[in-house]
Amino acid sequence: MTKAEQALETRERILRSACEVIADIGFENVSMRKVAEHAGVSKALLHYHFDTREKLFAEAMTHSFAQTGVDTAADADSAPAAVVLAGILRSMLPSDDELRQDWKLWQELWVRAQRDPTARHLAVDLYDQLHSWVGGAIERGIATGEFETCDVTALSTLVLALCDGLGIRLMLADPRVGMATARATIWGALAPALGIDPAFPEV
Structure with a gap:
């Protein structure tokens, strides 16, 4: 070495x-x-x-x-658009120990961003990257005809907002919000705009 x-x-x-x-x-x-x-x-x-x-x-x-994003990027060019988008959503919710650790880091960043301009700029930059990640998957689905044409920016913003809100509830172990409920809620909000099956892909 x-x-x-x-x-x-x-x-x-x-x-x-x-x-x-x-x-x-x-x-x-x-x-x-x-x-x-x-x-x-x-x-x-x-x-x-x-x-x-x-x-x-x-x-x-x-x-x-x-x-x-490493795991979801591996098959992003070959898998159906809905599967890719579902994979991104899985990565954005605290579904395992590694992702729960990521969420704890995000929570630390949110707190620091309220008092520290450098942390705030970092948070905004990372959210911009998340928007691009989600938006890119939606745009790919539109380009291949798998998704209906929609307002990609607005839908990406909705995805991030739902992931943040439901992710916090999952981190709190809120009995009203389990992982299946969180995924179904997010996918149910996306499906009408994208013209896809409202059931969250399990593949």
Whole structure:
């Protein structure tokens, strides 16, 4: 392994550890020392890659966001548009431990964004990327004739709003909102506009 590859592997390990620690105890309780210990690196090496907690947090959020779309991107060009869109929705709700960790990071970002302009800009940028992700899937379905023509921007905004609202209820373990209910609610709002089966794809 070259030095460059070693540095990249170390950086990835630090980011994974930062995501885990921040999700576990919250950003306000995180120290660079705790992240370094969790990653199994020295504090000096951690500071070599990230000189402040704020930069580490921003990179950790971006890293977490990038990992969320990996699975759905794999077959995005070959699978039916409805299946691709359903896969994106699965990734945007806290359906497993990894996604619940992502959601905890988002909740930390929401809180920080109320007081910190840098965090607010990061949050808006990540939401822009989510809009593009959802909107791209809808546009592909329209282009292939699988979806009816619709207002892509408005529908993407609706998807994000529903995912945020229902995702919070799922994170709270609200007995009124289970995963099946959340998915059915979102898909039920999309189906009429897209002209597709209102039943959420289980494939």
